Amino acid sequence: MAQHTPPLLLILLLCTLSVNSSFQPALVLEMAKILLENYCFPENLVGMQEAIQQAINSGEILQISDRKTLAAVLTVGVQGALNDPRLTVSYEPNFIPVMPQILPSLPVDQLIWLVRNSVKLDNLDNNVGYLRIDRIIGEETAAKLGSLLRDNIWDKVAQTSSLIFDLRYSTAGELSGVPFIISYFSDPDALIHIDTVYDRPSNTTKELWTMPSLIGEKYGKKKDVIILTSKHTVGAAEAVAYTLKNLKRAIIVGERSAGGSVKVQKIRIAQSAFYITVPVARSVSPITGQSWEVSGVSPTVNIIAKEAVTKAKSLLAVRSAIPKVVQSISDVIGRFYAFTDRVLLSKWAEGLYRPVVDFESLASQLTADLQETSGDHRLHVFHCDVEPESLHDVPKIPTAEEVGYMIDALFKTELLPGNVGYLRFDMMADVEVVKATGPQLIKLVWSKIVNTDALVIDMRYNTGGYSTAIPLLCTYFFDAEPLRHLYTVFDRTTTTMTEVMTLPQVMGQRYGSSKGVYILTSHMTGSAAEVFIRTMKDLNRATIIGEPTTGGSLSSGTYQIGDSVLYASVPNQVVLSAITGKVWSVSGVEPHVIAQANDALPVAQRIIAARLLKREQGK
Incomplete structure (x- = not known):
């Protein structure tokens, strides 16, 4: 997000501008005024208006006769000075403002048609749900459709064992709909502060929290959710993906998202044909202290968007094996580990395996949990597609x-x-x-x-x-x-x-x-x-x-975990001192x-x- 930038940079850039006799310096001053009143990082604009006035009065501005060239130079100047690529100046003499569609005011039948055309629901093999949403509707629209959404979408999703949530084509939506989705994938035991939005024109700040109750059945926070993203995923969909990822509730598969904005406005500069596009609101996640704006949401598993569904299915196959693997390794530890009273298996029941996306990361997570709960760094789980030689490790007598x-x-x-x-x-x-x-x-x-x-x-x-x-x-x-x-x-x-x-x-x-x-x-x-x-x-x-x-360790055995491609190296012997009779430390x-x-x-x-x-x- 934008850093505080001294207005001197903007002065230097504006000093490269030129103007013919028909261009009024007031245009640049008006642009500065618009930024001061509307830009979502007002702290970066301190002293800008006075600096621009000094630059204009200096008489050092060169000539540019072409209006589109002037707009391009202004864009470079304002983006560079404020380090924000969303700020653009355009020359559009034939621009006709398009009023955004106000969904809650539409008749119910039109809202139903819109939802049906922006939502796809399917049930895949192994009771894996597939939910594609191309437009995230706001709080008012969701309230108006109420039971229709519940009966036709959310209650059906709730019956699935895991979910692929496809936001690759989600290019429109309202931020007010985000709390509903986050609430659907969480438990109601404690409300979660998920976003803080500052609106510059009204100089107001609004906090977004999960909802204390929802009509219908929640998906909860235990079943796997895979969110698919693409470089076209933007706006409210990014807020959903970013929040669920950082709450460790979902795994993101696909491409880095677009890096949109909570709210941008195209504002006419005075009575001219020049317009400036300004981000007028900003989002700050209370979870990370940062935002998905500009930089986008980085995926957990980076893969081209068209292959994301296939990757998500294979990932869910790995994750479905986790309970059996955990039980198998528990059995191995119970049978062979030398310090049976030092291992606590409770972590495996706490749902702390959200980062697992393949057998390598599962092995890493199991190793970390085993070592943490036992205090024994010698316990090790590894992935091996071919049966390791150590299972049949017979010393070879040299010739x-x-x-x-x-x-x-x-x-x-x-x-x-x-x-x-x-x-x-x-x-x-x-x-x-x-x-x-x-x-x-x-x-x-x-x-x-x-x-x-x-x-x-x-x-x-x-x-x-x-x-x-x-x-x-x-x-x-x-x-x-x-x-x-x-x-x-x-x-x-x-x-x-x-x-x-x-x-x-x-x-x-x-x-x-x-x-x-x-x-x-x-x-x-x-x-x-x-x-x-x-x-x-x-x-x-x-x-x-x-x-x-x-x-x-004196001796470690290598044991296959069930019938999986995972193996555990487990110390199966413990040494006692001949002097003290006590167990040797593992340190x-x-x-x-x-x-x-x-x-x-x-x-x-x-x-x-x-x-x-x-x-x-x-x-």
């Missing part, structure tokens, strides 16, 4: 030829100054894979760092993987006797508790329990990698340096020393150097 490539790709070792070992690995492999590649791992990786005085394990880029090898990995950092209790696992799928211990034997040499171990972390570190890190921290076997980890591992991931290695080297020096001095 003899593949082992070397795998070790090169996953592991990096280095000997740092001070006989400090450095081991980076970016994935937690399955225990069967580790066993199968054991001799090569010992030779190519472990043997290079096992005899160092301290060890840095870099897990900044390790996003997780399999948890089965964690006991084996931990065992290398403890003595053979006694066996150490690492953590306890509760498996929701089997409702069993399992104590996880170090192993009595391992291949190759142990690192032992006395030398320092330093683990580097980042916000990317997750899942099974976190379990290893938290275990080492819990048992005071490592110093953790870097960023808090992401907060993953990730907090390092002993907080450092940015990029700085974690030099920080670790400084700490190691200081500790080794202190040890040497203590001997």
Whole structure:
């Protein structure tokens, strides 16, 4: 909408105008007067009349002899100065004003004919209603037709399960009819302030509210409503679409609407053949603080108007699947989720799925609701047209030829100054894979760092993987006797508790329990990698340096939601501390020393150097 613009811009633009001997400067002053008395943003016109008078008196105005050219230049000037494309000046010597039709004064039979020609009602497959309205009638006309509208339109619409409300061809209407339509699609429990209209000529402000009661049955606010719009949708229809969209009561499908006005008038400038078209009223939504005027109503789903019906039908098909999907995911959570007492399913019954327009947005909404109600960011719903591989995720044992490539790709070792070992690995492999590649791992990786005085394990880029090898990995950092209790696992799928211990034997040499171990972390570190890190921290076997980890899970199952194309990743195991017996937090591992991931290695080297020096001095 128009911003406050200094009148200086208008002065400069008007100084480019010219006039022949037959043009009176009073024309421009009269135009300014019309704007001051009628333009719906009077605050943008402060000082304009005096500024124009100064421009005219300056004598710097050039000559323009053609009246239509003059009108075009005036249009550019006034639009640019006030930043409002609705302001136009025209030269029309043969203009004949057309009085708008006053509908309430027409006979009832003519009103019925008009309504029948501007309204189409149909019932599509699956009890989907289709209502097309090309002209929104005002409050007085609606009152006059009363029961006819109720019996032939609104009560029939009320019987449908969902509605496609077609406003693509709605190019006329009265704003006073908007509250009725908004009221029809809402509940009467609380009145809603839906619009505020300021009329400049009368200097009055009118608030539009939903109606406390309607004759006949309401559609209510639970059943789906899809509004279709096009670039021709204008005026009162835009007010309907804009309000229902921002009340989150309807989904808009189609094109951005025209961006019309509440009310415009073409006003003759003095006694000349020049006219200025002025928006004399403005709408401000109390819901958004903005308006559909000029900018139009942006659709929720942008698609060319002629394809909007087909898109709306497919969208409703997705939305009709929501109740079944919600029930299915509720069942999955109940059967497999490790923290069954933390999920609240009430949100799904509150009708908060209005933004859902396809399976991707349904997955996003379900994920957000699950995470919010459970407080667990590991719960995740995703859309997949092809069955995900994780449903049949069996670890692949590498061939003899593949082992070397795998070790090169996953592991990096280095000997740092001070006989400090450095081991980076970016994935937690399955225990069967580790066993199968054991001799090569010992030779190519472990043997290079096992005899160092301290060890840095870099897990900044390790996003997780399999948890089965964690006991084996931990065992290398403890003595053979006694066996150490690492953590306890509760498996929701089997409702069993399992104590996880170090192993009595391992291949190759142990690192032992006395030398320092330093683990580097980042916000990317997750899942099974976190379990290893938290275990080492819990048992005071490592110093953790870097960023808090992401907060993953020991094990997540992937489950199809009913027979849909949606799948849920659900943590189905929970880990209890061997020290406290309490459930590990899902918020990730907090390092002993907080450092940015990029700085974690030099920080670790400084700490190691200081500790080794202190040890040497203590001997």
